[in-house]
Amino acid sequence: MGSAKIIDISHAEMVFDTKKGSFHALADVNLSVEQGEFVTLIGHSGCGKSTLLNLIAGLTRATGGVLLYGGREIAGPSPERGVVFQNHSLLPWLSCYENVYLAVERVFGAREGKGKLRERTQAALAMVGLSAASAKRPHEISGGMKQRVGIARALSMEPRVLLLDEPFGALDALTRAHLQDELLRIVAETGSTVVMVTHDVDEAVLLSDRIVMMSNGPAATIGQILQVRLARPRDRLALAQDALYMDYRASVLEFLYQRQPRRAA
Numbered sequence: 001m002g003s004a005k006i007i008d009i010s011h012a013e014m015v016f017d018t019k020k021g022s023f024h025a026l027a028d029v030n031l032s033v034e035q036g037e038f039v040t041l042i043g044h045s046g047c048g049k050s051t052l053l054n055l056i057a058g059l060t061r062a063t064g065g066v067l068l069y070g071g072r073e074i075a076g077p078s079p080e081r082g083v084v085f086q087n088h089s090l091l092p093w094l095s096c097y098e099n100v101y102l103a104v105e106r107v108f109g110a111r112e113g114k115g116k117l118r119e120r121t122q123a124a125l126a127m128v129g130l131s132a133a134s135a136k137r138p139h140e141i142s143g144g145m146k147q148r149v150g151i152a153r154a155l156s157m158e159p160r161v162l163l164l165d166e167p168f169g170a171l172d173a174l175t176r177a178h179l180q181d182e183l184l185r186i187v188a189e190t191g192s193t194v195v196m197v198t199h200d201v202d203e204a205v206l207l208s209d210r211i212v213m214m215s216n217g218p219a220a221t222i223g224q225i226l227q228v229r230l231a232r233p234r235d236r237l238a239l240a241q242d243a244l245y246m247d248y249r250a251s252v253l254e255f256l257y258q259r260q261p262r263r264a265a
C-alpha cells in the first residue's frame, strides 16, 4: 500500500435546503484515504453515509470545508472516481455489453479505436464473470448479475477510486458473499482504492482496511475509525473462527448499538 493520500477531506459540512428550512446533514467531517486503501462507511440509516459518498463523487458540493482528490478540489464527477449504486442504474434498453461499452467509449473513445474499446468491454465483463450474459438486457438477468454489470461498468473506466453505495444491499446472503469475494479479488488485482457505504458489520470487517463509523444525524460526523489489521487475502470461513475478527466485529457493534443507538423514528 502506498502512503500517498488520494482523498483528503477537512471540515466538510453539508446543509441541505429543504421545504421545511435547512437541514444540517454532515458536520465537521475529517477523513483522508490512502491510495490502495479499502475504507467502509458504516452508521445507522439516515446518518449521512450516502451524502458523504456523493460529496467524494462530486455529485453534490459541500456547503463547507475542503474535499481534495489527488491534491485538487473535487469540483464535479470524474471517471477517475467510478460510482456504483445499490439500484445498479443500468440503461434498460441496452444489453449488458452495451451498458459497459458506453462507459468505456466515454472515457477512452477519443484516444482509442473500436477494437481496443471492445477489448476493454469484454475484459471488464470477464472480470465479473459475465462474459456469457453480455448480450442479455437488464430485465433478463438476476439482481446479482445486474449489480455485477454495474461493477464491470465502473471498473471498465479504470477509476483510481471506486465509490460503492451499498452495492450488495439488495442481494440475498449467498450472492452477497460471492460478490464480496469477487470484489476482494478484483481490488487485489487492480490495486484500486475503495470507499464503500454499508450497513453490514460483517461486510465491513471482511473487506476493510479501515471502518469509518458515523454518528447519528442531524449534524452527523465521524465518531470513530477502526483499523482492521487482518492479513490478506482474507478467507471468510477461516475468519469466522478468528478471535481478532470477532473483536473487530464486537467493536463496531458496540459503537452502533451502545454509543450511537438508533433513535426511535
Ligand SMILES: Nc1ncnc2c1ncn2[C@@H]1O[C@H](COP(=O)(O)OP(=O)(O)OP(=O)(O)O)[C@@H](O)[C@H]1O
Pocket: 016, 017, 018, 023, 025, 043, 044, 045, 046, 047, 048, 049, 050, 051, 052, 217
Ligand atoms: N437532497 C437532500 N435534501 C434534503 N435532505 C437530504 C438530501 N439528501 C439527504 N438528505 C438528508 O440527509 C440525511 C442523510 O442522508 P443519507 O442518504 O446520506 O443517509 P445514509 O446514511 O446514506 O442513509 P441510508 O443508510 O438509509 O441509505 C438524511 O436525514 C436525509 O433525509
